[in-house]
Amino acid sequence: MDYNWNWGVLFEEPYLGWLVMGVQWTFAVAIAAWALALVVGILVGVGRTLPSRPIALVCTAYVELFRNVPLLLQMFLWYFVMPELVPDDMGRWIKRDMPNPEYVTAVIALGLYTASRVAEQVRAGIESVGTGLTNAAYANGFSVAQTYRYVLLPISFRLIVPPMTSEFLTIFKNSSLALTIGLLELTAQSQQIAEYTFNGFEAYTAATVIYVCIALVATLVMQVAERYTRIPGYMGSK
Template sequence: MDYNWNWGVLFEEQYLSWLISGVGWTFSVALSAWVLALLVGVLIGVGRTLPNRPIAFLCTTYVEIFRNVPLLVQLFLWYFVVPEIVPQDMGRWMKRDMPNPEFVTAVIGLGLYTASRVAEQVRAGINAVGKGLVAASYANGFSTAQTYRYVLLPISFRLIVPPMTSEFLTIFKNSSLALTIGLLELTAQSQQIAEYTFQGFEAYTAATIIYVVIALMATVIAQMLEKYTQIPGFVGKA
């Protein structure tokens, strides 16, 4: 293949600043969406396990809707459709005056989508604790709220560290879809470099390496956290 390789283009001031900017937006979107996903996902996951049927039904409905609608469709709905169906003044503000509408939309869309996946992990962790501990807590006079606070949640949160690592990595990868609504994150900046320089291999290779480094860093941190939070008898060797 007759291709003119030029890795030096990535270190030119303009294009290097684009990559750095893209990494910054990727981290901003992914971490902000992760915070939202944790807050909403924990509430939804706990709600799915409550003995209150209406609450459990509503939480299950949330999970089924957000988990089964493609993320790209959800981003389009939040960015293009929602401003048209809310009251006119609010819609005008969302389209014209809201600071960084692409960023806000990406965080909301990605965060609420990931929350449905986090909720499933939380629900699975609570169910993995076992009925024996729950029965023992009630036998000792704990209320439902106290059982969750002192028994179920402290144990389940430690059990779900490994699967939550996968969700954390996934939210970084899914952040690349934000380019479809105009956010210049890492993938979008790589695409822009490729279009300006015609050095597509170099641009996308740089993006790939950065994503791999992020994934490796997150994996190492997660393994350390998993080892620290491991519960003898539940995960790993006692």
């Protein structure tokens, strides 16, 4: 069956504006969720390697819970279920009065989910440093906090830059699930354009190209960061 391609529709208003707005919301969700994921993920990842068994168990439980529950389900739980579990006044505020509840929910759900994956990278980075440097730090009178601050974390953070690139790209792709709770990010806007114009191929192709461009730019930035943070003698560095 012949298909009448019409790429010009993407440059007409309001459809071009919808695409631009979708890109803006995608970046807003991904960047905010990434900031939350880094903070929580670092704390949980460090907690999993601490000598304190209770803290390690709590952090492990967090990772297993958030990493193994599908992100889509977590979105629904935060958006539909959580307001019903809190006190009535807070629930009404979350559902009716909180600014941009879809955006806030998407950031929280995506950020906490990604934090469980970041925590695993941080844990792996710390454990890859080895016991030699850790024992040397303790032998020189370092406390646990000083050992992490001056020895383990500076090295492990530089080691995990390559795998964190993948997590950074993934958070942009996962932000598309925010459309299920009503946030008009890039995928939702392309779907809306397809429904209004019946030019679905053009709309989804445009979204695909934009996602690819975002991925390429992010990859280049992270490659530069990796080059400057590489430690000679680790992970095949020269």
